[in-house]
Amino acid sequence: MIEIKALTKSYENIEVLKGINLTIENGSIFGIAGRSGAGKSTLLRCINGIETFDLGTIKVGDIDVGSLNHEEMRVFRKNTGMIFQNFSLLSRASVYENIALPMKCWKYEKKAIDKKIKELLELVGIPEKIHSKARELSGGQKQRVAIARALTMDPQVLLCDEATSALDPKSTKAILDLLREINAQLGITIIVVTHEMSVLRSICKHVAIVENGTIEAMGTTDKIFTQRPQALINLLGNKEIVLSKNERSIEIFYSRGNDQILTKLARELEIDFSIIGGEIESLDENSINSVVIKVDSKYAENIKKYLIHKDIMWRELFPQDAEVDQ
Numbered sequence: 001m002i003e004i005k006a007l008t009k010s011y012e013n014i015e016v017l018k019g020i021n022l023t024i025e026n027g028s029i030f031g032i033a034g035r036s037g038a039g040k041s042t043l044l045r046c047i048n049g050i051e052t053f054d055l056g057t058i059k060v061g062d063i064d065v066g067s068l069n070h071e072e073m074r075v076f077r078k079n080t081g082m083i084f085q086n087f088s089l090l091s092r093a094s095v096y097e098n099i100a101l102p103m104k105c106w107k108y109e110k111k112a113i114d115k116k117i118k119e120l121l122e123l124v125g126i127p128e129k130i131h132s133k134a135r136e137l138s139g140g141q142k143q144r145v146a147i148a149r150a151l152t153m154d155p156q157v158l159l160c161d162e163a164t165s166a167l168d169p170k171s172t173k174a175i176l177d178l179l180r181e182i183n184a185q186l187g188i189t190i191i192v193v194t195h196e197m198s199v200l201r202s203i204c205k206h207v208a209i210v211e212n213g214t215i216e217a218m219g220t221t222d223k224i225f226t227q228r229p230q231a232l233i234n235l236l237g238n239k240e241i242v243l244s245k246n247e248r249s250i251e252i253f254y255s256r257g258n259d260q261i262l263t264k265l266a267r268e269l270e271i272d273f274s275i276i277g278g279e280i281e282s283l284d285e286n287s288i289n290s291v292v293i294k295v296d297s298k299y300a301e302n303i304k305k306y307l308i309h310k311d312i313m314w315r316e317l318f319p320q321d322a323e324v325d326q
């Protein structure tokens with residue numbers, strides 16, 4: 001378990017983390033979201049000891065990160081792998097050389113290095129690239145190499161700082177699938193810092209939203225995206241909905257198990273509605289998509305009852321100042 005209590009951190013006189021409290025269970029995939037400058041990366045760097053902090057405690061398992069001396073910190077860092085948006089590879093070096101780096105630092109034998117690199121390249125799905133130069137790889141392949149390098153020391157925690165932000169949607173999906181697989185196969189706790197809602201919705205079970213150095217919302221991803229605390233709305237921006245009198249708007253959240261909900265709703269209740277918005281991230285088992293419908297207000301209560309009966313998450317959306325017939 002990672003336990004952060006009352007963590008504060010300043011750069012010169014500016015406090016960028018203002019009393020962070022956070023608990024992350026072992027083996028979970030935990031998302032940290034927030035606007036640029038909110039303090040997400042600083043928090044991540046405090047967790048793995050790259051950055052010192054002023055007050056509070058960070059415990060990773062039974063290790064009290066703030067109390068480690070130089071040598072203990074070196075050993076501790078073996079236990080936390082990290083990947084970045086820009087991959088941080090040596091571009092002229094080969095895939096083999098890039099992945100071998102941490103093991104060479106720890107003076108592993110060549111035989112052990114060869115074996116580990118072979119295993120890791122199988123795991124990340126690019127065994128044939130072992131002798132390619134890093135600069136010859138696509139973005140997604142580079143991130144696979146970075147993931148392999150981050151796993152060389154068999155860490156229990158993998159920190160991902162905007163790891164998919166530089167990738168196209170297809171590569172993003174492939175890297176997220178890989179992270180999910182690594183989490184399931186190796187039981188590694190993964191902390192994902194991102195500003196992309198689709199990343200949170202696709203792989204994180206729990207989410208914390210950081211605003212200006214404090215955690216303003218925290219909970220399961222389902223709960224955060226259905227209850228939409230103010231911090232999420234600030235991050236997403238409000239949906240613009242135009243309703244005329246006698247119209248209502250309902251947002252319906254669904255996953256792969258109930259992706260036919262709209263057609264069933266229309267057929268079983270014998271009603272018409274318009275689709276006026278939505279966010280379809282993917283149809284993975286775990287991801288939650290949403291669709292916004294506009295209906296005649298006389299159908300609204302029946303629709304809500306139907307969704308409750310079917311155990312489907314929903315919420316009613318109100319325009320700021322449209323004339324809604326309450």
Ligand SMILES: Nc1ncnc2c1ncn2[C@@H]1O[C@H](COP(=O)(O)OP(=O)(O)OP(=O)(O)O)[C@@H](O)[C@H]1O
Binds near residue numbers: 012016037039042195
């Ligand atoms: N080394 C540093 N020295 C001084 N100020 C810093 C340093 N690193 C970060 N900051 C400041 O701390 C604040 C938080 O930065 P941080 O990088 O943690 O935010 P972030 O939420 O990760 O943003 P982004 O998504 O843009 O990376 C910012 O105001 C930033 O300018």
